[in-house]
Amino acid sequence: xxxxxxxxxxxxxxxxxxxxxxxxxxxxxxxxxxxxxxxxxxxxxxxxxxxxxxxxxxxxxxxxxxxxxxxxxxxxxxxxxxxxxxxxxxxxxxxxxxxxxxxxxxxxxxxxxxxxxxxxxxxxxxxxxxxxxxxxxxxxxxxxxxxxxxxxxxxxxxxxxxxxxxxxxxxxxxxxxxxxxxxxxxxxxxxxxxxxxxxxxxxxxxxxxxxxxxxxxxxxxxxxxxxxxxxxxxxxxxxxxxxxxxxxxxxxxxxxxxxxxxxxxxxxxxxxxxxxxxxxxxxxxxxxxxxxxxxxxxxxxxxxxxxxxxxxxxxxxxxxxxxxxxxxxxxxxxxxxxxxxxxxxxxxxxxxxxxxxxxxxxxxxxxxxxxxxxxxxxx
Numbered sequence: 604x605x606x607x608x609x610x611x612x613x614x615x616x617x618x619x620x621x622x623x624x625x626x627x628x629x630x631x632x633x634x635x636x637x638x639x640x641x642x643x644x645x646x647x648x649x650x651x652x653x654x655x656x657x658x659x660x661x662x663x664x665x666x667x668x669x670x671x672x673x674x675x676x677x678x679x680x681x682x683x684x685x686x687x688x689x690x691x692x693x694x695x696x697x698x699x700x701x702x703x704x705x706x707x708x709x710x711x712x713x714x715x716x717x718x719x720x721x722x723x724x725x726x727x728x729x730x731x732x733x734x735x736x737x738x739x740x741x742x743x744x745x746x747x748x749x750x751x752x753x754x755x756x757x758x759x760x761x762x763x764x765x766x767x768x769x770x771x772x773x774x775x776x777x778x779x780x781x782x783x784x785x786x787x788x789x790x791x792x793x794x795x796x797x798x799x800x801x802x803x804x805x806x807x808x809x810x811x812x813x814x815x816x817x818x819x820x821x822x823x824x825x826x827x828x829x830x831x832x833x834x835x836x837x838x839x840x841x842x843x844x845x846x847x848x849x850x851x852x853x854x855x856x857x858x859x860x861x862x863x864x865x866x867x868x869x870x871x872x873x874x875x876x877x878x879x880x881x882x883x884x885x886x887x888x889x890x891x892x893x894x895x896x897x898x899x900x901x902x903x904x905x906x907x908x909x910x911x912x913x914x915x916x917x918x919x920x921x922x923x924x925x926x927x928x929x930x931x932x933x934x935x936x937x938x939x940x941x942x943x944x945x946x947x948x949x950x951x952x953x954x955x956x957x958x959x960x961x962x963x964x965x966x967x968x969x970x971x972x973x974x975x976x977x978x979x980x981x982x
Contacts (some may be wrong), residue, residue: 608921608970613789614860614961615849622848629844634812634819637844641851642795645780648854649762650773651797653804656847657811660759660781660794662840664692666810667777667796668727670803671753673698677726678940682712683931684947685731689757690930690939698726702931702941709887710898710927710950711738714746720942721746727753732761732771733927734956735787735895736884740766740774755779759794762787763861763893771890772797782846787860787895788853790846811840861893863961867968868894871957874972878979880905897959898926900950907978909953919974926954 626632638656646654657663673679675697681689683702693700704716710733717728728747730738740756747754756775758764764771772778777800782793796807812818814837817829872883882900886892901909909925916923929951931941957971 606920608958608963608967609960610922610924610956610958611785612960612962613784614856615789618852618855619849622852623845626844626848632845633843634841635844637847637851638842641842641847641854644851644854645795646797648857649770649778649780649797651778652799653797653801655796655804655807655811656842656850657794657796657840658842659792659840660757660779660783661688661692662811662838663779663794663796664688664729664755664757665695665838666807666840667755667779667798668692668696668698669810670798670800670806671727671755671777673726673753676724678722678724680712680717680720680725680728681930682729682731682733682947683929683941683944684710684927684950685733685757685930686759686928687930687933687935688759689729689731690936693727693729699724699940700930700936701725702936702939702944702947704942704944704946705733705950707946707950708885709736709738710734710884711736712743713739714742716942717743718746720940721750721752725750725752727755729755729757730775731757731759732764733896734884734898735760735764735893736887737761737764737766737771737890737892739887739889741889744774753777759783760786760895761893763857764891764895766890776800777803782850782853785895787864787893788850788857790842790850790853793842793846793850809834810837813837813839860961864894864959865891867959867963868892868897870965870968871897871959871972874968875899875975878905878976880979881975894959896927896956898954898956900926900954902953905979906981909955912955912975912978915978916971916974919970921958921971921974923958924956926950926956
């Protein structure tokens with residue numbers, strides 16, 4: 604009998620339980636002091652001037668585009684090689700997502716692929732650190748800054764990755780983060796917006812709370828609550844103190860989580876190096892990856908295609924996943940503007956994601972590698 608190996612599971616323990624219990628005991632479970640503390644600690648760790656907690660990374664991306672002034676009639680360059688939320692955020696503000704191709708080694712946008720799809724209406728570029736691989740932001744900024752194009756970083760997978768010695772996200776105009784359980788650290792659901800612009804952060808805080816002129820925390824602290832105004836159409840994009848309490852504990856775990864994932868990734872790369880036809884993702888020259896996803900490309904010389912690999916692993920009770928989706932192939936974006944996307948389509952059809960999580964044992968990892976080896980041998 605063998606037990607199932609999941610592709611991912613969060614690292615949660617008694618510390619998170621104690622933190623949530625403390626919040627429940629306090630009687631304040633909605634957005635409040637824990638959210639503020641989580642924001643402050645996240646900003647410190649990510650070297651950001653301002654951090655605004657949200658209900659998800661998607662809501663953070665939505666707010667990022669609003670505060671950056673992106674709206675109807677604008678074009679936003681995005682990778683198709685990303686979860687569909689990256690494109691959706693542009694659609695939410697009435698802009699047109701324009702799909703650009705990616706680099707085969709990193710799965711990320713490059714200055715060249717962005718330049719190929721720029722238009723006179725391009726107002727923003729959303730760069731994704733796909734699977735935790737840091738994008739080469741400086742090269743893209745050299746293209747966008749002279750044109751006055753806003754650079755948004757979708758760092759949903761990026762916590763713990765670095766770019767030129769700094770945390771990813773620190774070099775963008777505004778960055779969005781995810782705390783979904785599939786990501787490096789989790790609050791169940793939840794996200795964060797970071798920026799160096801105080802005015803953008805202030806507006807994002809207001810927008811996430813229905814654009815009330817007086818915050819819920821201020822009203823709750825007052826015996827006679829002040830009268831609030833709603834200065835523009837806003838949203839309910841708040842994070843709860845229950846989530847933030849978990850997030851604070853998870854931030855303390857971040858260095859250990861990243862170190863362990865890099866250890867697992869290094870072990871995978873070493874063990875599959877002698878299996879012909881498999882190309883694993885690696886650190887780029889400009890930074891380090893947290894290996895939120897350890898994705899592998901099945902080359903033509905490997906006996907099985909990607910679907911065959913997944914079926915072979917599933918037969919061994921190993922849960923792997925298809926690589927990143929191509930958003931331009933989805934019905935929601937049929938006919939949407941894009942340039943040629945050969946690398947995106949190739950990676951979408953040939954890559955798969957192997958199990959990586961903090962608690963993955965050496966014996967379980969050996970099972971995964973053995974399954975890949977037997978497939979290569981035709982077994």
